[in-house]
Amino acid sequence: MAMMVPLDSANKISFNRPISDGDTVIVYERHDSMRAVKVTPGSDLQNRFGLFKHSDWIGKPFGSKVFSNKRGFVFLLAPTPELWTLVLSHRTQILYLPDISFLISYLEIVPGCVVLESGTGSGSLSTSLARAVAPSGHVFTFDFHEQRASSARADFERNGLSSLITVSVRDIQGEGFPEEHEGRVDAVFLDLPQPWLAVPSASKCLKPDAVLCSFSPCIEQVQRTCETLRQSFSDIRTFEVLVRSYEIREQHFAKRVPEEDGSPVGPPPQKRKQSALTATKSEKTESNISVMAKPCNTARGHTGYLTFGRLTVL
Numbered sequence: 237m238a239m240m241v242p243l244d245s246a247n248k249i250s251f252n253r254p255i256s257d258g259d260t261v262i263v264y265e266r267h268d269s270m271r272a273v274k275v276t277p278g279s280d281l282q283n284r285f286g287l288f289k290h291s292d293w294i295g296k297p298f299g300s301k302v303f304s305n306k307r308g309f310v311f312l313l314a315p316t317p318e319l320w321t322l323v324l325s326h327r328t329q330i331l332y333l334p335d336i337s338f339l340i341s342y343l344e345i346v347p348g349c350v351v352l353e354s355g356t357g358s359g360s361l362s363t364s365l366a367r368a369v370a371p372s373g374h375v376f377t378f379d380f381h382e383q384r385a386s387s388a389r390a391d392f393e394r395n396g397l398s399s400l401i402t403v404s405v406r407d408i409q410g411e412g413f414p415e416e417h418e419g420r421v422d423a424v425f426l427d428l429p430q431p432w433l434a435v436p437s438a439s440k441c442l443k444p445d446a447v448l449c450s451f452s453p454c455i456e457q458v459q460r461t462c463e464t465l466r467q468s469f470s471d472i473r474t475f476e477v478l479v480r481s482y483e484i485r486e487q488h489f490a491k492r493v494p495e496e497d498g499s500p501v502g503p504p505p506q507k508r509k510q511s512a513l514t515a516t517k518s519e520k521t522e523s524n525i526s527v528m529a530k531p532c533n534t535a536r537g538h539t540g541y542l543t544f545g546r547l548t549v550l
């Protein structure tokens with residue numbers, strides 16, 4: 237069985253073991269080209285770099301660089317929640333790492349916590365929540381869409397998360413969370429179209445001083461959620477998490493150097509419409525490598541607002 241949250245002998249999460257038959261690996265070509273593959277002896281992976289035999293992968297550590305019949309290569313990475321989020325099949329809009337990492341931290345989720353989530357969607361957030369609460373905590377996640385719940389359950393099973401996540405079909409806006417969770421929950425996360433309808437039930441489930449988070453793409457949803465939160469929550473705050481990633485490249489320039497007789501370097505070549513390549517003999521040049529940093533054009537913009545509230549102790 238593939239284990240996304242494998243525990244080592246010290247009960248710590250670890251992928252420090254060889255790849256085996258049935259494991260899910262992330263076949264990584266580059267940061268924007270990767271996919272999840274189930275290791276199956278007798279199967280092959282064919283891509284633009286050639287043909288890879290799964291049987292060659294068994295016994296290698298996660299992180300290995302493996303070669304095709306044409307000496308092309310890919311990396312076999314561990315299916316961490318971070319990478320799973322990038323390769324999972326999108327059945328809904330999903331949460332991405334900037335929001336996920338921020339909300340797990342702000343919800344104060346640590347190993348052993350019990351977390352309620354709705355809706356489950358594609359299970360992107362649930363997967364990270366499971367790792368955060370492992371090995372002794374639990375995520376109870378609810379979606380009213382049967383097929384989505386069932387597909388998410390299958391993914392969690394495939395990734396060895398079943399002992400950490402329970403998926404149930406339930407209309408959380410209409411019915412609230414089940415009574416059995418009342419007063420027992422360390423954190424609640426809502427990704428629902430009308431989250432304010434679920435806030436009263438969530439407040440009954442949270443332990444005193446515990447935190448709720450609601451994700452909404454529109455500010456009007458945030459306003460309504462905040463109005464409801466004010467009835468029983470304090471420290472209500474809303475964030476938009478934006479991350480800017482950079483491309484770092486080496487750029488070769490021709491640098492002009494002073495003459496040996498000490499005469500000064502003239503104006504820069506471009507001012508005289510002359511590139512380094514066309515510098516005259518008397519203008520000495522030397523190769524110079526600079527590192528260029530440029531924000532990526534593809535950086536993700538607005539995804540949604542994260543609103544947090546802390547349950548007031550009366």
Ligand SMILES: C[S@@+](CC[C@H](N)C(=O)[O-])C[C@H]1O[C@@H](n2cnc3c(N)ncnc32)[C@H](O)[C@@H]1O
Binds near residue numbers: 328357362429
């Ligand atoms: C945007 S998706 C959640 C994505 C998820 N956070 C992720 O990272 O993969 C919203 C989900 O809420 C579910 N949903 C909408 N209304 C609901 C309700 N009243 N009760 C339970 N689930 C609901 C939808 O079926 C959908 O799967």
